[in-house]
Amino acid sequence: MASWRFxxxxxxWEIETSAELSVGDRAAVAAEIERFDREWSRFRADSDVTRLGREGGTLASPDAGVMLDAYRDLSAATDGAVNPLVADSLAALGYDAEYSLVAGEPLAAPAVWDERVSWTDDAVTASAPSLLDVGALGKGRLVDLIMAVLADTPGDLVVDAGGDLRVRGAAVRVGLEHPYDPTKAIGVVSVQDSALCASAVNRRAWGNGLHHVLDARTGVPVRTWAATWALAPEAMRADAVATALFFDGGPALAESWGVEWVRMTTDGRVQRSPGCPAELFVVESGRGARPAAEN
Structure with a gap:
């Protein structure tokens, strides 16, 4: 397999293909990533979503409908714990556009976010300045988009964005990285013609108990669950469920979407969905497996 890392x-990112990607294919991948980032990154001063946060108005994007529809389901399943207006809550704890990592008081996100934000298939409109954060599923969405860009590439294909990955063709053996010891894995799973996404509280963490997975209802980082993994046909749904699994409604949403999953508590207990194909074990490094990272 040929490998392209960037x-x-x-x-x-790592994209593995049966043969080297052409210059044109690489340019198409780079252009799609740049388009998505320019539209949806709250860390860019020139992005459309940053403008929406300053001014309100409309953000035109082919990703708007599919992502906001998923957020509606996420919010309903978790009783409002997952909310695309959590950006200001993250910023209040220091995870802001400048990466200040200086925490202030927790800030709850607006509970009725869908009264401030409306959307169609190809646009989202904010009735007042509203900074969106699509981190609950955006990376998975982008993995799916890159798979589509490379749809005509022959042979096996793996698109891996920091451990959130989607596989076409031959199976890939993936280690489920232990959230408190990256040299170990709590299990392995074979991924074939599907996607695996994960989230963990030890990544994007700073300060005393601060990390990027917040309960939007309180603006406080979650405490019960340490790591989650979700296996689905598409990366966006796997990414979304990996976020939802930090909350009580996550397993029900996963079942309704047909997503298999594993999650681990902060005290080391592991749960999984009844049909999950992962092989779980207590102490093993997962040597030879691709490590599954976080959102």
Missing amino acids: DAIGTR
Whole structure:
């Protein structure tokens, strides 16, 4: 397999193909990543979503409908714990556009976010300045988009964005990285013609108990669950469920979407969905497996 590694959207990417990608294919991948980032990154001063946060109005994007529809389901399943207006809550704890990592008081996100934000298939409109954060599923969405860009590439294909990955063709053996010891894995799973996404509280963490997975109802980082993994046909749904699994309604949403999953508590207990194909174990490094990272 040929491998192309690069950095984008704040994470390390690896695209594996049966043969080297052409210059045109690489340019198409780079252009799609840049388009998505320019539209949806709250860390860019020139992005459309940053403008929406300053001014309100409309953000035109082919991703608007599919992502906001998923957020509606996420919000309903988790009783409002997952909310695309959590950006200001993250910023209040220091995870802001400048990466200040200086925490202030927790800030709850607006509970009725869908009264401030409306959307169609190809646009989202904010009735007042509203900064969106699509981190609950955006990286998975972008992985799916890159798979589509490379749809005509022959042979096996793996698109891996910082451990959130989608596989076409031959199966890939993936290790489920232990959230408190990256040299170990809590299990392995074979991914074939599907996607695996994960989230963990030890990544994007700073300060005393601060990390990027917040309960939007309180603006406080979650405490019960340490790591989640979700396996689905598409990366966006796997990414979304990996976020939802930090909350009580996550397993029900996963079942309704047909997503298999594993999650681990902060005290080391592991749960999984009844049909999850992962092989779980207590102490093993997962040597030879591709490590599954975080959102």
